[in-house]
Amino acid sequence: MTPRSAAEIRRAVASREMTAVEVCRAALARVEALNQTLNAFITIDAERALARAQAIDANPDPTLPLLGVPVAVKDNICTRGLRTTAGSRVLEDYVPPYDATVIERLTAAGAVLIGKTNCDEFAMGSSTEHSAFGVARNPWAQDRTAGGSSGGSAIAVATGMTPIALGSETGGSVRQPAALCGVVGLKPTYGRVSRYGLIAFSSSMDQVGQFGATVGDVATLLQALAGPDAHDATAASRPVDDYPSALARGVTGLRIGVPRALLGDGVESGVAAAVTAALDELRRSGATLVDVALPHARYATATYTIVNTAEASSNLGRYDGVRYGYRAADATTLQDLYLRSRAAFGKEVKRRLMLGTYVLSGGYYDAFYAKAQAVRALLRQDYEQAFTRADVIAMPTSPTTAFRLGARLDDPVQMYLADVFTSSANLTGLPALSVPCGFSEGLPVGLQLTGRAFDESTLLQAGAAYESRTTWASERPGRA
Amino acid sequence: VSFTSEDVRRLAALARLELSPAELDDFTRQFADILELVRQVEDVQSATTGDLSLEHVLPPSPPVREDEVQPSLDLGGRQFKVPRVLNG
Numbered sequence: 001m002t003p004r005s006a007a008e009i010r011r012a013v014a015s016r017e018m019t020a021v022e023v024c025r026a027a028l029a030r031v032e033a034l035n036q037t038l039n040a041f042i043t044i045d046a047e048r049a050l051a052r053a054q055a056i057d058a059n060p061d062p063t064l065p066l067l068g069v070p071v072a073v074k075d076n077i078c079t080r081g082l083r084t085t086a087g088s089r090v091l092e093d094y095v096p097p098y099d100a101t102v103i104e105r106l107t108a109a110g111a112v113l114i115g116k117t118n119c120d121e122f123a124m125g126s127s128t129e130h131s132a133f134g135v136a137r138n139p140w141a142q143d144r145t146a147g148g149s150s151g152g153s154a155i156a157v158a159t160g161m162t163p164i165a166l167g168s169e170t171g172g173s174v175r176q177p178a179a180l181c182g183v184v185g186l187k188p189t190y191g192r193v194s195r196y197g198l199i200a201f202s203s204s205m206d207q208v209g210q211f212g213a214t215v216g217d218v219a220t221l222l223q224a225l226a227g228p229d230a231h232d233a234t235a236a237s238r239p240v241d242d243y244p245s246a247l248a249r250g251v252t253g254l255r256i257g258v259p260r261a262l263l264g265d266g267v268e269s270g271v272a273a274a275v276t277a278a279l280d281e282l283r284r285s286g287a288t289l290v291d292v293a294l295p296h297a298r299y300a301t302a303t304y305t306i307v308n309t310a311e312a313s314s315n316l317g318r319y320d321g322v323r324y325g326y327r328a329a330d331a332t333t334l335q336d337l338y339l340r341s342r343a344a345f346g347k348e349v350k351r352r353l354m355l356g357t358y359v360l361s362g363g364y365y366d367a368f369y370a371k372a373q374a375v376r377a378l379l380r381q382d383y384e385q386a387f388t389r390a391d392v393i394a395m396p397t398s399p400t401t402a403f404r405l406g407a408r409l410d411d412p413v414q415m416y417l418a419d420v421f422t423s424s425a426n427l428t429g430l431p432a433l434s435v436p437c438g439f440s441e442g443l444p445v446g447l448q449l450t451g452r453a454f455d456e457s458t459l460l461q462a463g464a465a466y467e468s469r470t471t472w473a474s475e476r477p478g479r480a
Numbered sequence: 481v482s483f484t485s486e487d488v489r490r491l492a493a494l495a496r497l498e499l500s501p502a503e504l505d506d507f508t509r510q511f512a513d514i515l516e517l518v519r520q521v522e523d524v525q526s527a528t529t530g531d532l533s534l535e536h537v538l539p540p541s542p543p544v545r546e547d548e549v550q551p552s553l554d555l556g557g558r559q560f561k562v563p564r565v566l567n568g
Contacts, residue, residue, distance in 0.1 A: 097563030097564065098563065230545070230550070296524065298520075299520055299521055299523075299524060301517065302517050302518050302519070302520040302521050303521055305514065305517060305518050306518050306521065313495060320496070335496075338496040339496060339497070339498045340498070342496055342497055342498070343497075343498050345497070347503065347506075350492075350495075350497050350499070350503065350507075351507060351510070353495045353497060354488070354491045354492060354495050354497065354507065354511075355511070355514060355518075356495075357491055357494045357495040358491055359518065361494070367522070368518060368521070371521045371522070371524065371526075372521055374524070374526045375521055375524050375526070378524065378526060410506070411510075411513075412510050412513070412514060413510075413513045413514055413516075413517050416514075416517065
């Protein structure tokens, strides 16, 4: 039986109780057994994974924090020599000539890349239904969404295919699928982790996020990835905390802010009950609950919709059939080449590119994009105010549990509202963590904690304290 | 908020996208709803210009480092050798 957590795997490989090859084979077998049903992976890299594991076994360095640990990576993060599709037909055959910085750092930490995971096309979606490579399914209920856009990575961790995984966040794309699949998900502060090699969607918000079955594994993973990068000018140069050392600090005296006014509407009763119980547990553990107000948070979805579509319409201009990706074969003029090549985009991407074009167009820029930027700054001020009273802010990660596949496909506004509690952290750049906090009608619920900029330590500290007093982290989907 | 199929057609042309008749119908219907959502920001009373504190979410901090020569692409004669990105 393969150990479940990255920490246990690292220990077993370092002490030679297990070989990295054994661990790798077990992970690949699990992927083989489950992927047909759940569609978590777009590309499985078995051969190179085994070769990498063999190289580790030949010379295992016990100081490496992820020695021999299998990892799954969202398919919008570039991997040298391994196709990287971003869930799109446009990049179906794209094989990057370089590794993203996060891939280099995973490799340096001793991790073994198993494959590339399914996601909404160019990370645009909250259900992994907008993938050109088929719908991903929630391991707790296969007629339901795994969340998105990093649904495949969440499934990989929830089912024990890999103990840790990378995703990307623009409006909640790690935290929301983590909540819906019952695993831990982190969106670090904007700038904490390099984005070199992350396929751009909305550059003022995009950030690489981490999945793990435990808070401790997420702390170890973040430690391996965080820090400045000469290839990414948006990667912050400030020193990186020692995240694992924060895990055992407990929550005695910690002030947890609860924006109660925000939580009235649209939160499923089972989600509200689980989150309330989690807050009670944190209070019994020594934390203090305080009321905070985030008056501009109600504009988060509107603001997020403006900003992400505007930036996407600019970023995805590069997919024109000339330089990157799919090129239509039968075009006769340049205009024709653009139109026919860009026909390979899926419906949600087209929808966002058009909306983005609209909000940036003459006469609307001030009303929408400039206004949205001002709302972001006001929202940031709300959080700064709240952090004078509280050390972290708690709310549900998602207002609902996993919804049924297809239920929101024809209603984009309902789909966008899946991010109602998560997008604030992206708009403001703040770090946020989702930890499993129970179930509602058999489906996982996530508790979200948002922290001060670059204070991932306090989030991990609170998350670990909560996790240590509950058994949610050991609950696994039965049928998977 | 009204959004006609002609508006959608015009936007598609600006975004260099070709829409099927079904997409045109769906987007025309859905854009009215989405526009209603994004117009919520109009309720926020704030300046959109002139107030510098509202122009940047994060304090701009230009990254600076020593200007040192770093390894770059291999030189082949007078040309750079770049990684292969096309098949064949």
